[in-house]
Structure formats: structure tokens, C-alpha cells
Amino acid sequence: MQRTAYAIFVATLIAFGTHSSAAEPTPASVFEQRIMPIFNSPNPSSCVQCHLSSVDLKDYIRPSSRETFLSLRDQGLVDVDRPRDSKILHLIEMGDSDSDSLAKRIHAKNRAAEYEAFASWIAACCQDSELVNAAAIQPSIAAGPKASVEVIRHTRKDRVLDSFVRNIWSQRMRCFPCHTPAEIDAENAMHAKPLERHKEFVAKFGAKMNVFKETPEQTLQSLIASSRKRHGNDLPLINVDAPLQSLLLLKPTAKVPAKDANGNLGKPSSVAPVSHLGGIKMHTDDQSYKAFAAWLQDYALAATGGYRDGNAIPKDNWYPTEHVIRIKGLPADWPNLSTVQIFVHRWDSELDDWSPTPIAFTQCKVTPRKMVNGSLFVIATDDQRDDLSPEGETIPAGRVQLRLYLDRDEVLRDQPTMLIHRDVPDASAVIDAKFEKGFKNADVVEGEHVRMPGV
Structure with missing residues (x-):
């Protein structure tokens, strides 16, 4: 019923625009x-085409024409x-330049x-000289979004998509081949088994x-749409109510189902x-x-209007690489099984010391063999971001x-996105890093080169 009513409202707006009266309409x-x-x-309003939350065209409207005009x-x-x-007109028509052709088409009539x-x-307001020259409205009753x-x-949505590419899409090959059909090459002999495995799972569990x-845009749209349709007690892929309880996170960190009495694996659980x-x-x-x-945490807050001021917004400045650091x-x-964060620092010639600001981390x-290894994420500065690729970066050798x-106090359990980076590290090492790609080409640090504080 709401959609029907809104369609009538849009049609009324369009129809009104095609008729004129003898008398000049008043504001x-x-x-x-x-x-x-x-x-x-x-x-x-059509603002939802480009924004997950925080803004709606209604936010710019006051109950009266005069208050609304003076406020704007x-x-x-x-x-x-x-x-x-x-x-305000430029803001409304920004949807015309949306790269999402489907969204642009869906919202075109409403936006127009x-x-x-x-x-x-x-136009009617600007022809009223008294209104144009009226005193400023009180800031307390000015129209506008509550969010900053x-x-x-x-x-x-374009910012959310960019973040999705860097943080989720870039890691998709961890889910190969079962959940990445577009990455399976039927012409590649090495993909014969993965292709067979994928077909078996689709036949058994369906298109889910x-x-x-094929693209991050399609993937994100599918994830959002799927998560809005709850299936019984199953957790959604994206859980905006409890982000860390999203299947997108829980599934790849979960063990295989328990075996039944006959030694067969049970059904996977959601x-x-x-x-x-x-x-x-x-x-x-x-x-x-x-x-x-x-x-996931950022998306949940962005989608539900959980952010109210800029101070609460995360930096969201991690860019993936294929460079691996291994320390023995x-x-x-x-x-x-304790958690370790590793930060990469360059030499600062002006300070004649290692820069206090890291360029990357993992x-x-x-492990039980007293070893750690992980792929690096570049930590981008504000002036770097326009030049970096969301799908993967390369760090120069040096x-x-x-x-x-x-993480001695296990603070990451409650704050999994936190960067520890205290003043004094628990250990350090200086290496000539090649920063090549892949685990087999990892930069390896032997234990003899690891230094403890004060050593």
C-alpha cells in the first residue's frame, strides 16, 4: 500500500509540473x-539510492514554506x-551519475x-523579494540532517563498496572454490577438481x-538482499544487530560438522x-x-544510522597486499595461540630514526613452534588514499x-578491530624486506634477529 501511495504522489508531482495556471503560483x-x-x-526519498542512512530529503524541509526557504x-x-x-538541486540530481545502473533506473522517476x-x-521563492531579503532564520529551527x-x-554507498572491496572482496580466494564460481576457469586443467567440487555443493545446497x-558490486548487493530475508533461526550473512555474529565471519572460522554414529559428517549449521x-x-x-x-561493524553502524558525529567514524584506511611476513x-x-600485531616502519631521514608512524601491519x-606469519595491510594516510588500489597494493622493497x-590482556576479544601499537613493542627486528607476493615468497625473520626491549 505504501508503494502504491508513493507512486500516486510521484505521479501527482509530475502532473502538477506539466500544467500552469493563469495566476503566478505563490511560494x-x-x-x-x-x-x-x-x-x-x-x-x-531518492537519497537512499546513494546513502545507506543519515540523510533524507525530508530532513531539509520545515513545516512551512518560509522556514524551509530561509533555512536552505x-x-x-x-x-x-x-x-x-x-x-539542493545538485544534491538531488547526484543520483544521475551513479555507477549502479539498476539503482539509477529504479529511482529515476522519483528523483526527477x-x-x-x-x-x-x-523559483517561486526567489521571485519574492521580501522572502529573499528576509532576516536569517534562528539556527535552532534550521532544517538539515542530524548527522554531520x-x-x-x-x-x-560508494564509500561502503570501496571498503567492502578492500576488506572482504580482496580476501575472497580463501573461499575458493565453493563460494567463488567466477574464479573457476573451466578451461584450466588445474581447476577440474574445484569445478567438480563446486558443482556437487550447488547441487546439494543450491545457489546460496x-x-x-562476478563483481564486488553484485556481491555486496546480493549479501545485503540475502541478509534481509531471514530463514528461520539461521543467522544472516550480514548481521546488523550483532556484526560479529554474521555468517560471513562465523562460517570461515568454524570447524566441520561433527560426525554421526556411522562416521559421516553431519549437516552444516547456520x-x-x-x-x-x-x-x-x-x-x-x-x-x-x-x-x-x-x-561488518562499520557497515552495521552505517546502515542503521549508528553514527552521529565524525569522532565515531573509524579511519577505514587498510589496503590489502600479498606481502607476507614470517617471524620464527x-x-x-x-x-x-596468543595474538600478535606486527607493524612495519620505514626509516625517517629527517628524524634520523625509524618513523613512529607505521606504513603497514598484520x-x-x-604457533606451537613459536612462529607468526600474516599478510600485510597498508595503513594509508589521508593524502595517499586517492592513489591506492582497493583490490591490492604493493610495498616497495627496502x-x-x-x-x-x-595482546597480553586479550583486549582484542572485545575490540577485534583495535590496533595496539604501544610506545614500547614486545619485540622488534630490522630486515631488508623484498616484499614479494605469496606465502612461499614471505620475508622470513629468524629468531636470532628478534630483539626484546632493552636488548
């Missing part, structure tokens, strides 16, 4: 007939000299109706096996305790787990210092 009459239907509609004028959202150049409604009303500009930008689609027919694909608290957790011979008193667990921080 108030245009506002009542064209703007108030937007304000009173139970449905979200005072915020620089209306150009009284060139009404058609008003910023909103644009013409505001354009007609603003930083939050509105952070919840844009195909978690990763309710707690979760089990995964593919077994463990990433370990809790390794670098991929950290990236998945960071994205760690101290015997470092507990097995996170891993201490001499670096590695600083190791042991």
Missing part, C-alpha cells in the same frame, strides 16, 4: 502542493540569483519528480553457495554453534578476520623495522 501554494507530499510521505538559503543550499544552480518539485518551489557532513559522506558473484562443511578458512583474530570484522623463534614464554597467532605487540 506557499507550490510548497503545499509539491513539497509537503515529500515531507509527509512514509517512504524514503542561510545554509547556502539555495542560490537566489541563479535558482537552477541551487546546491523531487528535482522538479524543488526547482519550481525555489562527515557521517553523511561515510554512509555513502555462490556467495561471491545457527549457533555454526559449523562449516569447508572447515576453517581463516583463524579468529588473523589479519583477514580483523578486516572482515572491521567492515619467538620467546618461549609467549603463549601459544595480525596473527603464535630496509624496515618490524615492531611486535603481544
Whole structure:
């Protein structure tokens, strides 16, 4: 019923725009007939095309035409000299440049109706000299989103997609071949077995096996749509209510189902305790787990309007690489399976010392052989981000210092996305890193080169 009512409302806006009357319409009459239907509609505006939350066209509308105009004028959202150049109109039509062609098509009629409604009303207001020159409105009653500009930008879908590519899509080969059909090459003889395995699973469990689609855009859309449709007590792939209880995170860190009395594996479970027919694909608290957790927590807050000011927004500046660091011979008193963060520091010639700011990090667990290894994430600075690739970065070879921080107090259990990076590391090492790709080409540090504090 709501969609039908909104369709009628949009049609009314369009129809109103195609008729004219002998008398010049007043700002108030245009506002009542064209703007108030937007304000009173139970449905979200076309802002949802580009934003997950935090902004709606209704946010810019006050109950009266006068208050709304003065509020927009005072915020620089209306150009009284060139009404058609008003910023509020540019904001509405930003959906026209959306790279998502389907979303652009779905919202086209709604967006056009909103644009013409505001354009007609603003034009009428700008012809009223008394209104144009009226005193500024009180800031306390000004219209606008409650969220800050930083939050509105952070919840844009293109920003969320970019983060998804860096933190989730870049790690998709951990799920090969069962959930990555687009990565299977039927012409490649080495993919014969993976192709067969994938077909078997799809035949048994259906198309839900195909978690990763051909593109990150398609994958994210599918994940969101699937997660909105709850199946019994099954946890969703993306759990906005409890991000760390998302199947996207729980499945690859879960063990295979328990065997029955006949020694056959049981059915995989999507309710707690979760089990995964593919077994463990990433370990809790390794670098991929950290990236998945960071994205899921951020998405949940962005999608539900959980951010209110810029101070709460995470930096979201991790860029994946295929460079691997492996360190052997760690101290015997470092507990097995404890979590370690490793940071990479370059030499700063101006300071004549190692830079206090790391360029990359990884996170891993201490093995029983007192070894750690993990793939690096570049930690981007604000001025680097436009030049970095969300699908993977390369770190130039060179001499670096590695600083190791042991999660002695297990703070990462409650804050899995935290970077420890204390003033004094628990160990360090200086190496001439090649930064080649893959685990077989890892930069290896022998225990004799690992230094403890004060040594």
C-alpha cells in the first residue's frame, strides 16, 4: 500500500509540473502542493539510492514554506540569483551519475519528480523579494540532517563498496572454490577438481553457495538482499544487530560438522554453534578476520544510522597486499595461540630514526613452534588514499623495522578491530624486506634477529 501511495504522489508531482495556471503560483501554494507530499510521505526519498542512512530529503524541509526557504538559503543550499544552480538541486540530481545502473533506473522517476518539485518551489521563492531579503532564520529551527557532513559522506554507498572491496572482496580466494564460481576457469586443467567440487555443493545446497558473484558490486548487493530475508533461526550473512555474529565471519572460522554414529559428517549449521562443511578458512583474530570484522561493524553502524558525529567514524584506511611476513623463534614464554600485531616502519631521514608512524601491519597467532606469519595491510594516510588500489597494493622493497605487540590482556576479544601499537613493542627486528607476493615468497625473520626491549 505504501508503494502504491508513493507512486500516486510521484505521479501527482509530475502532473502538477506539466500544467500552469493563469495566476503566478505563490511560494506557499507550490510548497503545499509539491513539497509537503515529500515531507509527509512514509517512504524514503531518492537519497537512499546513494546513502545507506543519515540523510533524507525530508530532513531539509520545515513545516512551512518560509522556514524551509530561509533555512536552505542561510545554509547556502539555495542560490537566489541563479535558482537552477541551487546546491539542493545538485544534491538531488547526484543520483544521475551513479555507477549502479539498476539503482539509477529504479529511482529515476522519483528523483526527477523531487528535482522538479524543488526547482519550481525555489523559483517561486526567489521571485519574492521580501522572502529573499528576509532576516536569517534562528539556527535552532534550521532544517538539515542530524548527522554531520562527515557521517553523511561515510554512509555513502560508494564509500561502503570501496571498503567492502578492500576488506572482504580482496580476501575472497580463501573461499575458493565453493563460494567463488567466477574464479573457476573451466578451461584450466588445474581447476577440474574445484569445478567438480563446486558443482556437487550447488547441487546439494543450491545457489546460496555462490556467495561471491562476478563483481564486488553484485556481491555486496546480493549479501545485503540475502541478509534481509531471514530463514528461520539461521543467522544472516550480514548481521546488523550483532556484526560479529554474521555468517560471513562465523562460517570461515568454524570447524566441520561433527560426525554421526556411522562416521559421516553431519549437516552444516547456520545457527549457533555454526559449523562449516569447508572447515576453517581463516583463524579468529588473523589479519583477514580483523578486516572482515572491521567492515561488518562499520557497515552495521552505517546502515542503521549508528553514527552521529565524525569522532565515531573509524579511519577505514587498510589496503590489502600479498606481502607476507614470517617471524620464527619467538620467546618461549609467549603463549601459544596468543595474538600478535606486527607493524612495519620505514626509516625517517629527517628524524634520523625509524618513523613512529607505521606504513603497514598484520595480525596473527603464535604457533606451537613459536612462529607468526600474516599478510600485510597498508595503513594509508589521508593524502595517499586517492592513489591506492582497493583490490591490492604493493610495498616497495627496502630496509624496515618490524615492531611486535603481544595482546597480553586479550583486549582484542572485545575490540577485534583495535590496533595496539604501544610506545614500547614486545619485540622488534630490522630486515631488508623484498616484499614479494605469496606465502612461499614471505620475508622470513629468524629468531636470532628478534630483539626484546632493552636488548
